[in-house]
Amino acid sequence: MVRELIESGAGREYDLYAQTINPQFVRVLRTIGFDRQWARAEGAHLEDADGRRFLDMLGGFGMFNVGRNNRRVRDALVEALELDTPGSVQLGVSTLPGLLAEELLRRAPASIGRVLFTSSGAESVEAAIKLGRAATGRSRVVSAEHGFHGLTLGALSANGNPEFTDRFGPLLPGFSHVPFNDLEALETELAREDVALVLLEPVQGKGVVLPEPGYLEGAQELCRRYGTLFCLDEVQTGLGRTGRFLAAEHWGLEPDLVTIAKSLSGGYVPIGACLLRPEVHEAVFDSMEHSFSHGSTFAPNDLGMAAGLATLRELDEERLVERSARLGELLLELTRPLVDRYEVVREVRGLGLMWAIEFAEPESRRRSWRLLERAQPGLFAQLVVVPLFSEHAILCQVAGHHMNVVKALPPLVVGEDDLEVFAAALDEVLAKAERLPRAMMGFALRAARAGVAVGRT
Numbered sequence: 001m002v003r004e005l006i007e008s009g010a011g012r013e014y015d016l017y018a019q020t021i022n023p024q025f026v027r028v029l030r031t032i033g034f035d036r037q038w039a040r041a042e043g044a045h046l047e048d049a050d051g052r053r054f055l056d057m058l059g060g061f062g063m064f065n066v067g068r069n070n071r072r073v074r075d076a077l078v079e080a081l082e083l084d085t086p087g088s089v090q091l092g093v094s095t096l097p098g099l100l101a102e103e104l105l106r107r108a109p110a111s112i113g114r115v116l117f118t119s120s121g122a123e124s125v126e127a128a129i130k131l132g133r134a135a136t137g138r139s140r141v142v143s144a145e146h147g148f149h150g151l152t153l154g155a156l157s158a159n160g161n162p163e164f165t166d167r168f169g170p171l172l173p174g175f176s177h178v179p180f181n182d183l184e185a186l187e188t189e190l191a192r193e194d195v196a197l198v199l200l201e202p203v204q205g206k207g208v209v210l211p212e213p214g215y216l217e218g219a220q221e222l223c224r225r226y227g228t229l230f231c232l233d234e235v236q237t238g239l240g241r242t243g244r245f246l247a248a249e250h251w252g253l254e255p256d257l258v259t260i261a262k263s264l265s266g267g268y269v270p271i272g273a274c275l276l277r278p279e280v281h282e283a284v285f286d287s288m289e290h291s292f293s294h295g296s297t298f299a300p301n302d303l304g305m306a307a308g309l310a311t312l313r314e315l316d317e318e319r320l321v322e323r324s325a326r327l328g329e330l331l332l333e334l335t336r337p338l339v340d341r342y343e344v345v346r347e348v349r350g351l352g353l354m355w356a357i358e359f360a361e362p363e364s365r366r367r368s369w370r371l372l373e374r375a376q377p378g379l380f381a382q383l384v385v386v387p388l389f390s391e392h393a394i395l396c397q398v399a400g401h402h403m404n405v406v407k408a409l410p411p412l413v414v415g416e417d418d419l420e421v422f423a424a425a426l427d428e429v430l431a432k433a434e435r436l437p438r439a440m441m442g443f444a445l446r447a448a449r450a451g452v453a454v455g456r457t
Contacts, residue, residue, distance in 0.1 A: 010049070013037060032382070033390050041068040044414040046395065054389075055418050057396040057408040062205075062236045065263035066314045067413035073266035076310035080302055087302030096305035103312050104260075104273060107245045111254035113278035117271070117300035121235035121261035122150025124272040125199070127294060128257045129154050131276065132197035132229045134293070135283035139173075142189045142228075143199040144180040146206050146400070149233055158199050161206065163401040180204055181211060183218045190226040197229045197257075198222075202247040205236045206400035208356035208407055210349060216251045223256075229280060231257040235272070236354070239263045240315055240412055243325030243352030250351070256280055265307035266314070271299070320412040328352040330416060331408075334423035341427070344369075344380070344434045353412055357426070359384075359404040368436040377402035383433045384426070392425035 009016060014035050018026040029035040037049040044067060046054040056068065066073060080096075087094050101115035116131070118124045133139055143149065145160040157172040159165055178185040180200075189195060198219060203210055223230040230253075237247035238260040244250055246258065257280060261272030284293050298304075315321055328350055335357065336348045346360035359380050361369045372379040381398045384406050388394040399407035410418070 011037065032386055043067040043069075044411040044418055052393055054393045054395050055410075055414075055422060057394055057410045057414075057422060059409045059411050060262075060267055061397075062241060062262045062409040063267040064411045065239050065241060066266045066311055066318075066320060067411045068267065070266050070311075070314060072314055073268060073307055073310040076306045077268060077303055080306035085302045087300075087305075088298070094302060096302050096309065097300035100300070100305045100308045100312075101273075103309060104275065107312070108258065108275050109246070109248055109254045111256065111277050112258060112275045114276045114281035116274045116276065116281070116294065117304070118261070118273060118296055119270045119299045119304075120150075120272050121233075121259060122152045122155040123296060123299075124235065124259035124261050124274045125149045125155040125158065125233060126152060127274040128199065128231050128259055129158065129197060130294060131274070131280060131284050132231065132257065135280045136196040136227070136229060138194050138196035138228075140176065140189075140192075140195045141174060141197045141199060142176050142178060142186065142195050144201070144204070145177045146180060146209070147177075147199070147201050147204055147233070148206050149199060149201075150235075161401065180209060181215050183215060183222065186219055187222050187226075190222050190228055193226055195226070195228045197231050199231045199233060201233045201237065202251070202253075203237050203242060203351055203354060205354075207358070207403050207405045208349060208351075208354055208399065210351060211251075216253055220253055220255070229256040231255060231259070233259050235259055235261045236409070239311070240321035240324045241352055241354050241409070243321065243328055245315075245321055247351070264311060265304055266311040268307050269304050271304035271308055315412075318413070324352040324412045327412075327414065327416065327419060328355070331355050331419050331423070334419060335426065338427065338430060342430050342434050345430065353408075353410055353414070355408045356399055357406050359406075362434065365434070365436055372436070378404045380404050380433070381406050383436075384429055387429045387432070388425055392421075392429070394422055394425055 014026050038046060039049045040047045044056050046056050085094060097117060104115055105112060116127055118127055129141055141158055143158040143160055147160040149155045149158045151164060154172055156165055156168060157175040160177045165171060176189055178189060200219060202216060220230045232248055232255045234246050239245065242250065248255060256277045258275040264273065265271040285291055332348065332350055338345045338357065339348055343362040343364060344359050346358045348357050350356060378398065381404045385396055385398055388396060396406060396408050399405035
């Protein structure tokens with residue numbers, strides 16, 4: 001049935017999507033030439049209907065750590081379906097949720113002792129906020145400017161990006177934002193001793209902003225001093241992305257709560273989790289009466305649990321976490337020379353296979369650069385992303401609104417040769433883009449007039 005339906009809709013994907021779901025998104029894709037008819041995917045590659053193979057350096061915004069259409073995860077899902085398991089009894093439990101929770105706890109920091117399953121990263125953040133308030137008896141939440149924590153109302157209230165929040169107020173009360181990497185500003189908020197939760201990405205996804213030495217350790221110590229819970233949002237950085245199972249391991253952190261999602265199911269089904277210190281969990285679920293204090297209809301469900309267990313096994317057996325660390329160093333080694341090679345390149349940075357290149361105004365072409373920036377801040381980064389896609393068959397993204405940063409989150413199964421292809425293509429694109437030729441300027445200005453933004457999430 002599914003094959004027949006897909007075949008019946010072939011060639012109409014974008015018209016159907018525009019008519020029934022989101023016409024403006026389709027307009028964006030058509031304007032920048034990203035409206036491909038996708039036919040199949042495997043590992044770190046996509047293939048369009050014409051048979052052209054694309055290197056996926058976007059990875060579904062970090063969903064496909066174990067690769068697209070991972071066969072072993074798929075086999076686990078098929079097996080779970082064939083077993084007719086009695087999942088989601090609701091007034092009862094099944095085996096798989098406890099097994100996945102046990103495996104997550106085995107990999108988590110020593111401070112963590114409970115797992116609450118969810119259906120997404122945003123829902124994991126919502127749970128952390130809600131449970132953190134109940135456990136502490138405090139209402140305030142502090143997060144960092146430019147942090148991205150999701151788009152549901154509670155997560156959006158913690159979101160530090162005005163381009164996402166401004167049109168949807170009033171947001172929830174009790175939320176404050178401080179600059180990332182600023183311990184003094186954080187302490188000013190915590191010293192009031194009314195903050196339930198500090199919510200931070202260990203590496204900010206918008207722009208791949210790395211913490212300065214001592215920042216995360218200092219934030220954790222301040223939380224301990226002022227009786228505030230320390231929560232790490234590892235929805236994007238978790239499950240091997242940064243070269244550790246959780247990014248927290250890089251700094252020896254022991255958070256009170258950790259949110260994970262995205263690649264936990266191998267990218268197949270929605271699944272997330274909020275990992276908690278036992279004392280936090282028990283302060284909320286403190287009696288039989290309160291045993292239903294928080295939950296979600298589809299979380300946990302046996303398909304998600306089976307996919308999660310298969311994903312963790314795949315990370316272990318294929319040593320993908322170690323692979324992420326090794327290939328992340330290779331990617332930096334291949335691309336850091338671009339800083340010296342091109343005037344427009346300000347910095348190349350990353351941790352594991354979470355990578356970014358940032359651009360800045362070149363001395364020799366200030367007039368053209370400023371023309372672009374007046375049309376739309378961050379437009380130069382689009383001049384890199386679009387030809388990487390159209391000329392070199394590489395899919396990646398602009399890292400954030402009004403940011404001249406290109407970002408990559410490839411599946412952890414990406415090959416060394418793939419990274420070499422990416423670096424060579426980036427070099428070639430930058431050689432053209434830095435000159436800001438008339439054709440590229442014309443495209444950029446047309447895109448700006450159409451209000452186009454490429455892959456900004």
